[in-house]
Amino acid sequence: MPYPYQIHSLEQYHEAYRKSVENPQAFWLDIASHFQWKKAPDSEVLQWNFKEPKVEWFKNAQLNITENCIDRHLEKNGDKVAFIWEPNNPNEESIQITYRELHQRVSLMANVLKNNDVKKGDRVIIYMGMVPELLIAVLACARIGAIHSVIFGGFSAKSIVDRINDTQASIVITQDAAYRGNKETPLKKIMDEALMAIDFIKKSIVLKHTGSPINMQIGRDVWWHDEIEKVKSFPACEVETMNAEDPLFILYTSGSTGKPKGVVHTCAGYMVFSTYSFVNVFQYQPNEIFFCTADIGWITGHTYTIYAPLCAGATVLMFEGTPTYPNAGRFWDIVEKHRVNILYTAPTAIRSLMSYGDEFLKGKDLSSLTKLGSVGEPINEDAWIWFHEKIGRKKCSIVDTWWQTETGACMISNLAGVTPEKPSYATLPLPGIQPVLMDEDGKIIEGSDAASFTLPKETIKGNLCIQFPWPSIIRTTYRDHERCRLTYFSTYKDLYFTGDGCFRDTEGNYRITGRVDDVLNVSGHRIGTAEVENAIDSSDIVIESAVVGYPHDIKGQGIYAFIILASHIQNPDLNAIEHHILNRVTENIGAIAKPDKIQFVSGLPKTRSGKIMRRILRKIAEGEVHQIGDTHSILNPEVLDEIMKGMK
Numbered sequence: 229m230p231y232p233y234q235i236h237s238l239e240q241y242h243e244a245y246r247k248s249v250e251n252p253q254a255f256w257l258d259i260a261s262h263f264q265w266k267k268a269p270d271s272e273v274l275q276w277n278f279k280e281p282k283v284e285w286f287k288n289a290q291l292n293i294t295e296n297c298i299d300r301h302l303e304k305n306g307d308k309v310a311f312i313w314e315p316n317n318p319n320e321e322s323i324q325i326t327y328r329e330l331h332q333r334v335s336l337m338a339n340v341l342k343n344n345d346v347k348k349g350d351r352v353i354i355y356m357g358m359v360p361e362l363l364i365a366v367l368a369c370a371r372i373g374a375i376h377s378v379i380f381g382g383f384s385a386k387s388i389v390d391r392i393n394d395t396q397a398s399i400v401i402t403q404d405a406a407y408r409g410n411k412e413t414p415l416k417k418i419m420d421e422a423l424m425a426i427d428f429i430k431k432s433i434v435l436k437h438t439g440s441p442i443n444m445q446i447g448r449d450v451w452w453h454d455e456i457e458k459v460k461s462f463p464a465c466e467v468e469t470m471n472a473e474d475p476l477f478i479l480y481t482s483g484s485t486g487k488p489k490g491v492v493h494t495c496a497g498y499m500v501f502s503t504y505s506f507v508n509v510f511q512y513q514p515n516e517i518f519f520c521t522a523d524i525g526w527i528t529g530h531t532y533t534i535y536a537p538l539c540a541g542a543t544v545l546m547f548e549g550t551p552t553y554p555n556a557g558r559f560w561d562i563v564e565k566h567r568v569n570i571l572y573t574a575p576t577a578i579r580s581l582m583s584y585g586d587e588f589l590k591g592k593d594l595s596s597l598t599k600l601g602s603v604g605e606p607i608n609e610d611a612w613i614w615f616h617e618k619i620g621r622k623k624c625s626i627v628d629t630w631w632q633t634e635t636g637a638c639m640i641s642n643l644a645g646v647t648p649e650k651p652s653y654a655t656l657p658l659p660g661i662q663p664v665l666m667d668e669d670g671k672i673i674e675g676s677d678a679a680s681f682t683l684p685k686e687t688i689k690g691n692l693c694i695q696f697p698w699p700s701i702i703r704t705t706y707r708d709h710e711r712c713r714l715t716y717f718s719t720y721k722d723l724y725f726t727g728d729g730c731f732r733d734t735e736g737n738y739r740i741t742g743r744v745d746d747v748l749n750v751s752g753h754r755i756g757t758a759e760v761e762n763a764i765d766s767s768d769i770v771i772e773s774a775v776v777g778y779p780h781d782i783k784g785q786g787i788y789a790f791i792i793l794a795s796h797i798q799n800p801d802l803n804a805i806e807h808h809i810l811n812r813v814t815e816n817i818g819a820i821a822k823p824d825k826i827q828f829v830s831g832l833p834k835t836r837s838g839k840i841m842r843r844i845l846r847k848i849a850e851g852e853v854h855q856i857g858d859t860h861s862i863l864n865p866e867v868l869d870e871i872m873k874g875m876k
């Protein structure tokens with residue numbers, strides 16, 4: 229049996245869940261025993277408190293995750309394809325890389341990093357498109373114990389500057405430009421712009437991918453292929469021995485306040501739980517081809533395009549392009565061409581493809597698909613049904629996986645074909661995950677606590693928290709532990725607060741309804757309203773702005789910005805100003821954060837203490853002007869009429 233910890237029936241699920249609650253240490257120690265260690269975990273399995281917070285799993289153990297992702301498979305499965313790379317342009321050849329080749333290429337790149345003075349614990353910024361070298365760069369960092377921080381290729385130079393400053397990285401890895409659909413993003417140029425504001429980056433390793441002309445700064449910029457040439461005669465790079473709790477990577481994510489924060493995951497716990505979740509949620513079988521459509525710049529790509537499938541010795545498919553290029557049948561072409569068995573994607577992609585009708589499905593052979601997955605936002609019933617009927621041909625299980633950057637891997641999800649599925653419900657917690665729902669007074673809602681093995685008498689609703697640590701829980705926010713405590717562990721005593729609202733039905737299924745804080749989920753991208761407001765307010769023609777989300781058919785949520793312009797602007801050309809504001813947001817964050825609707829207003833509804841009443845703006849943005857509710861506490865009620873009249 230390839231995965232001794234794979235759950236095969238509902239009974240086994242309940243049994244595993246019970247064990248994980250009754251004796252979490254023994255439960256995870258057993259699962260950890262199926263991985264490769266430099267020094268195996270001992271009886272000190274878990275130390276924790278959610279007060280500081282401090283969580284340590286397998287504290288005394290030592291390992292290297294790439295030994296588990298690569299080396300461990302070489303003897304028996306060296307010739308197995310580790311990953312298939314499908315280029316943006318369908319007329320170009322796809323690439324297949326075996327575990328043996330992956331070993332060679334990661335080892336070479338790891339030697340390149342060492343040869344450029346990168347040491348264990350150093351931070352490496354990676355700003356690349358979805359090319360094979362991205363996956364190789366990530367694993368090369370992990371191999372030598374450097375902490376990678378991948379920046380999504382859609383972020384702007386300013387966003388890069390913030391991340392480089394926060395990580396204090398010494399080196400960046402980038403590429404000339406990236407293809408996505410019919411667009412070419414000049415990554416190197418954007419990185420150059422960012423590096424103008426930073427003086428401590430000594431090296432920039434540049435991959436030649438598109439061949440577009442770029443400037444190479446002598447002394448700082450070196451070509452990936454030249455650097456590889458230099459280390460070709462070096463012996464293979466052995467893995468660095470890492471302590472279980474050494475950081476593996478930092479990934480920035482948006483919250484309700486301030487700049488994005490660097491979520492830190494550590495080596496052992498992340499490896500064990502992410503692999504456990506992959507094998508169980510997707511019920512992965514060793515001959516299957518797994519296609520995760522997420523960009524590696526996000527946590528889904530980290531966990532389910534790189535680490536978990538490779539640790540499980542799987543074959544994973546990595547796609548450079550977009551679902552609609554050259555047309556909306558691209559995913560289906562890829563499924564057909566590579567005989568994909570498991571497709572893991574996002575509701576926004578499903579809704580977008582659904583909007584093209586069935587035309588692009590005609591004649592496509594999707595018969596290889598046996599399992600489908602959804603992640604990133606609530607999946608509405610229409611999208612679920614379309615996915616089930618048209619893509620799954622009513623034969624595939626669908627897993628609706630709820631999790632977050634901070635959780636590292638899937639937390640609440642059905643297990644494909646093993647535990648029941650229910651449209652729009654993520655359903656049951658994975659073994660090891662103990663969710664509870666909290667009411668507004670900070671009390672646990674009766675019947676919401678999975679670990680108590682009691683069910684609610686009717687469907688209940690509350691704020692989703694987790695009351696016990698799981699191995700891949702966030703350890704800290706980089707260089708600012710207090711922010712980690714405040715954001716996740718201070719709202720409710722001794723609980724991790726997810727920021728999500730949630731239902732639990734009488735059968736124990738959880739249904740996530742979305743964020744209850746000021747975080748938006750736009751096309752599955754997490755964006756803080758405060759970040760967008762800061763970007764808008766950075767324009768000197770803006771006095772103040774307020775940004776809220778509203779339901780959007782394709783994106784899930786759209787961004788609605790209410791903006792007060794400076795009074796000195798006479799006869800404003802609103803189109804030009806809108807354009808200017810959109811540019812501001814693109815420059816400060818990236819195009820993904822551009823507001824869909826902008827309304828210029830003369831004032832914003834405020835409380836007597838001067839706080840913007842977002843609740844009311846949200847209702848207006850949602851078009852629910854008749855449900856605005858109590859407006860008594862508004863300091864300036866006169867602005868409401870005006871705002872409602874000018875509603876977009």
Ligand code: PRX
Pocket residue numbers: 481527528602603604605606607628629630631632633634654726727728740741742743749752753754
């Ligand atoms: O609101 C939840 C939503 O996405 C948020 C986490 O975003 P991020 O850290 O970018 O990670 C996304 C990929 C794991 C959550 O707080 N979310 C994620 N998955 C689901 C979901 N909402 C409902 N159902 C899901 N399956």
